[in-house]
Amino acid sequence: MMKKILVIFAHPVLEKSRVHKSLLHSISRLDHVTFNDLYENYPDFDIDVKREQQLLLAHDIIIWQFPFYWYSAPALLKQWQDLVLQHGWAYGKNGMALNGKKVFNVITSGGGMQAYQPDGYQHCTMSDLLRPYERTAALCHMAYWPPFWVPGTHKLEAAQIEEFGEKYRQLLIELGKGNLTDEEILPVNCINDLIEITKSNTA
Amino acid sequence: MEHSFFSTALVFLAAAVLFVPLAKKSGLGSVLGYLIAGVIIGPFVMGFVGKEGQDIMHFAEFGVVMMLFLIGLELEPELLWKLRKSILGLGGLQVVLTTIVIAGIAMLFNFVWQQALALGMVLALSSTAIVLQTLSEKGLMKTSAGQSAFSVLLFQDIAVIPMLALFPLLATIGNGGEKAADPHAVKTWVDGYPGWLHALIVLGSIAAIIAAGRIAVRPLLRIIAKTNMREIFTASALLIIVGIAVLMTQIGLSPALGSFLAGVVLANSEYRHELESDIEPFKGLLLGVFFIAVGASIDFNLVAAQYSQIILWVFILIAVKVGVLLFLGKFFKVSIEQNFIFSFSLAQVGEFAFVLFSFSLQQGILSAETTSLMTAVVAISMALTPLIILINEKFILPKVGTDEVEQRPADEIDEKNPVIIAGFGHFGSTIGRFLRANKIPATYLDLDSDRVDALRNMGFKVFYGDASRHELLQAAGADKAKIIIIAIDSPEKRLEMIETVKKHFPHLHMLVRAKNRFDAYELMNAGMLHIYRETLETSLRVGVDAMSLLGYRKYTAKRLAKNFMKYDEANMKYLSAIRNQEEYVIEARKYIEEIEETIQSDRQNLFFGGDMSWDPETLREEARANNSGTIG
Numbered sequence: 001m002m003k004k005i006l007v008i009f010a011h012p013v014l015e016k017s018r019v020h021k022s023l024l025h026s027i028s029r030l031d032h033v034t035f036n037d038l039y040e041n042y043p044d045f046d047i048d049v050k051r052e053q054q055l056l057l058a059h060d061i062i063i064w065q066f067p068f069y070w071y072s073a074p075a076l077l078k079q080w081q082d083l084v085l086q087h088g089w090a091y092g093k094n095g096m097a098l099n100g101k102k103v104f105n106v107i108t109s110g111g112g113m114q115a116y117q118p119d120g121y122q123h124c125t126m127s128d129l130l131r132p133y134e135r136t137a138a139l140c141h142m143a144y145w146p147p148f149w150v151p152g153t154h155k156l157e158a159a160q161i162e163e164f165g166e167k168y169r170q171l172l173i174e175l176g177k178g179n180l181t182d183e184e185i186l187p188v189n190c191i192n193d194l195i196e197i198t199k200s201n202t203a
Numbered sequence: 204m205e206h207s208f209f210s211t212a213l214v215f216l217a218a219a220v221l222f223v224p225l226a227k228k229s230g231l232g233s234v235l236g237y238l239i240a241g242v243i244i245g246p247f248v249m250g251f252v253g254k255e256g257q258d259i260m261h262f263a264e265f266g267v268v269m270m271l272f273l274i275g276l277e278l279e280p281e282l283l284w285k286l287r288k289s290i291l292g293l294g295g296l297q298v299v300l301t302t303i304v305i306a307g308i309a310m311l312f313n314f315v316w317q318q319a320l321a322l323g324m325v326l327a328l329s330s331t332a333i334v335l336q337t338l339s340e341k342g343l344m345k346t347s348a349g350q351s352a353f354s355v356l357l358f359q360d361i362a363v364i365p366m367l368a369l370f371p372l373l374a375t376i377g378n379g380g381e382k383a384a385d386p387h388a389v390k391t392w393v394d395g396y397p398g399w400l401h402a403l404i405v406l407g408s409i410a411a412i413i414a415a416g417r418i419a420v421r422p423l424l425r426i427i428a429k430t431n432m433r434e435i436f437t438a439s440a441l442l443i444i445v446g447i448a449v450l451m452t453q454i455g456l457s458p459a460l461g462s463f464l465a466g467v468v469l470a471n472s473e474y475r476h477e478l479e480s481d482i483e484p485f486k487g488l489l490l491g492v493f494f495i496a497v498g499a500s501i502d503f504n505l506v507a508a509q510y511s512q513i514i515l516w517v518f519i520l521i522a523v524k525v526g527v528l529l530f531l532g533k534f535f536k537v538s539i540e541q542n543f544i545f546s547f548s549l550a551q552v553g554e555f556a557f558v559l560f561s562f563s564l565q566q567g568i569l570s571a572e573t574t575s576l577m578t579a580v581v582a583i584s585m586a587l588t589p590l591i592i593l594i595n596e597k598f599i600l601p602k603v604g605t606d607e608v609e610q611r612p613a614d615e616i617d618e619k620n621p622v623i624i625a626g627f628g629h630f631g632s633t634i635g636r637f638l639r640a641n642k643i644p645a646t647y648l649d650l651d652s653d654r655v656d657a658l659r660n661m662g663f664k665v666f667y668g669d670a671s672r673h674e675l676l677q678a679a680g681a682d683k684a685k686i687i688i689i690a691i692d693s694p695e696k697r698l699e700m701i702e703t704v705k706k707h708f709p710h711l712h713m714l715v716r717a718k719n720r721f722d723a724y725e726l727m728n729a730g731m732l733h734i735y736r737e738t739l740e741t742s743l744r745v746g747v748d749a750m751s752l753l754g755y756r757k758y759t760a761k762r763l764a765k766n767f768m769k770y771d772e773a774n775m776k777y778l779s780a781i782r783n784q785e786e787y788v789i790e791a792r793k794y795i796e797e798i799e800e801t802i803q804s805d806r807q808n809l810f811f812g813g814d815m816s817w818d819p820e821t822l823r824e825e826a827r828a829n830n831s832g833t834i835g
Contacts, residue, residue: 017818039756040757155826
């Protein structure tokens with residue numbers, strides 16, 4: 001029985017994006033993955049809270065996928081958090097609906113990996129900047145995994161982008177099969193790194 | 204003629220230009236304006252027109268032929284089918300019952316039965332021109348009274364055709380003595396043929412008109428339309444009608460019947476609207492001349508000699524017509540209030556009476572004395588229409604109908620609502636439902652008493668009446684309210700209402716419905732800030748959904764639609780400032796070009812990198828140029 005994965009995707013101008021288009025294309029044929037396109041479903045920002053909560057309940061692993069604008073997500077994902085993760089449902093004394101689920105970010109950034117270092121251009125690491133998502137996950141009793149991160153997108157060539165897509169696809173297959181444990185996942189910086197490991201392991 | 208053509212034209216046109224606007228301004232309507240103009244230039248007041256008035260009348264009767272052609276054009280089978288019950292039932296019974304009652308009364312006045320029947324038929328008709336104009340000016344066309352009146356008038360218009368066909372029969376049995384004296388009797392092709400052959404020729408001609416309309420006229424019009432010569436199209440439209448009129452006269456039938464048939468045959472053709480707009484001015488002008496001629500031919504010596512007779516007839520006619528209509532309205536379950544509006548608005552005799560009277564004079568059915576007398580009666584009944592309607596509104600409706608101000612127990616505290624909504628049709632009702640769903644108390648004003656009663660039963664606070672009236676607004680609490688939403692259907696009424704609110708309740712925010720751009724311009728020029736074009740949002744939503752189905756991102760399509768709307772509104776404001784018509788056309792054309800350009804550039808911005816929001820192309824270029832790759 002495959003674990004069910006929910007991709008919650010937020011991109012206001014997907015038609016301009018090269019990387020996200022490619023990432024989405026790579027995972028489009030996976031049966032255990034549900035794709036939830038927020039900007040397409042809610043162009044007016046009025047989110048169907050019941051539907052979103054049902055979706056969350058029906059999946060084991062949640063992904064927040066978005067371009068990393070201004071150290072955060074596009075506005076609609078924030079709206080989604082504000083509306084869907086209700087007190088008494090997702091958090092609070094009786095809010096245990098998401099208990100035990102796994103969650104991680106799939107993000108793209110213009111800056112390269114070396115910029116996100118304490119002594120780099122951004123003065124802090126990506127996991128520092130993703131702290132709000134980590135805390136959200138914790139408050140909602142979910143395990144927060146390290147991100148799948150595509151850095152330096154402006155300079156990526158088509159072949160490199162395709163490689164990220166393939167990695168993303170393999171990651172979701174492995175996660176679906178339950179081949180990766182919390183012990184393996186939690187220590188790494190980026191969940192991408194694990195795929196090369198599994199690749200070389202199987203090779 | 205003793206006068207030259209030009210001097211006659213001068214008199215007629217000047218009279219029309221002078222008196223019709225005056226009559227309209229004083230609420231009498233254009234038909235009465237023409238009649239009054241005729242009386243003034245006629246032999247009994249100023250004497251500009253003498254005997255030739257009769258000749259002009261015969262010429263101008265052609266306007267009636269055109270009118271019937273236009274009525275035929277309007278009669279789409281679907282519309283007829285939709286209104287079949289009230290047209291045939293209400294309209295048919297009105298004509299039949301009124302004819303019988305009036306004919307009966309006429310026989311008491313010693314008319315022979317043929318004359319009585321002719322009088323009954325003629326006087327049963329009401330004035331389409333006056334009634335439709337009055338009802339739409341009052342914004343009542345969409346109420347059940349308006350719909351019923353329309354159906355009855357439609358049936359009457361159609362009933363004229365068989366009446367015209369029937370009249371010669373009444374003459375051959377009746378006193379046809381005066382026929383020979385008529386100088387306008389035309390020698391026709393069918394004179395001297397036996398009756399059965401005559402009938403055959405008539406049927407053949409009608410079949411020929413229908414066949415020609417279906418087979419020959421459409422291709423002909425298509426060819427002419429392709430030449431792009433407007434005047435030739437107009438000429439061929441006139442040719443069709445004149446041709447039919449000549450044919451009909453030659454076989455001894457009414458030209459009106461023929462052109463009506465031709466109109467019906469062409470009602471579904473693609474050239475319907477062009478034909479309408481081409482014929483309309485000719486019809487209007489000829490009918491106007493016709494009414495003037497009628498006015499000029501009223502014999503005031505006769506009127507003065509028989510004024511008691513005339514007054515008696517006017518009274519009888521109005522009483523009979525209103526009585527029959529009230530009875531039928533009740534029978535057809537029109538609510539009491541609507542029934543009174545409907546019945547009183549149709550109380551006059553119509554313009555067809557003049558045509559039918561002159562026709563019956565030619566045919567030798569009625570004597571010249573009778574027709575002069577009756578022409579005066581008809582004209583007076585028309586002149587009284589505004590007065591009759593006023594009496595109904597002021598004295599009768601308040602007793603029988605829906606009260607303007609709701610009757611409430613005195614001890615209940617009547618708190619004033621912050622919102623007033625004028626007009627509870629499909630536009631206003633949505634606003635009302637939305638506000639009610641959010642517990643925002645609103646007061647409603649509406650002109651349809653059926654709707655008012657229904658809404659009151661549902662617990663809405665509704666006032667019945669004309670929302671442009673100061674007293675009604677006062678009663679509805681306009682002095683205490685904050686907002687007034689003007690959602691009524693009629694653009695003229697909206698403007699009137701705006702004037703009233705500006706004058707008496709300047710503190711109110713006015714949110715105004717507009718039909719389209721041009722309506723919105725008028726509202727802007729009236730100083731309105733909150734204008735809502737009925738179809739703007741809906742059309743753009745359709746546009747967004749269409750883009751989405753074509754594969755565009757929904758959010759992008761929405762943004763484009765919003766940009767479009769902002770730009771459109773800004774342009775509206777700019778264009779509304781331009782009042783000069785010619786300048787406006789130039790500006791409007793420029794606007795269309797501009798909008799094309801804007802949309803084009805919007806699209807380029809959004810899809811090819813010029814849009815500075817989210818992932819701008821400039822950022823990518825900068826990052827690629829900068830080798831350290833630190834931006835992000």
